[in-house]
Amino acid sequence: MTTPIVAQKAPYSHEVAAGKTYYWCACGRSANQPFCDGSHKAVGMAPIAYKAEKDATAWFCGCKQSKNAPLCDGSHRSL
Numbered sequence: 001m002t003t004p005i006v007a008q009k010a011p012y013s014h015e016v017a018a019g020k021t022y023y024w025c026a027c028g029r030s031a032n033q034p035f036c037d038g039s040h041k042a043v044g045m046a047p048i049a050y051k052a053e054k055d056a057t058a059w060f061c062g063c064k065q066s067k068n069a070p071l072c073d074g075s076h077r078s079l
């Protein structure tokens, strides 16, 4: 398992739609943050699927260190 890289030291807010699945970039290498663009294939990692339960603003982890991935848990504050 390769170590993820920090895409940014803050979460990304995104309006999610009920019932839709999003693929969060776990490796930090996507050019389409916070979502996967396939760049993980070079480093042997994989995205994490997130299915929205309702229309809402989701805060996706940008630092890739969250213990509650794909959502931010505040871990970026200690980086």
Ligand code: FES
Residues within 6 Å of the ligand: 024, 025, 026, 027, 028, 029, 030, 035, 036, 037, 038, 039, 040, 041, 045, 046, 047, 048
């Ligand atoms: Fe990072 Fe797919 S590009 S997990």
Ligand code: FES
Residues within 6 Å of the ligand: 008, 009, 010, 011, 012, 060, 061, 062, 063, 064, 065, 066, 071, 072, 073, 074, 075, 076, 077
């Ligand atoms: Fe990663 Fe907040 S952005 S824990």
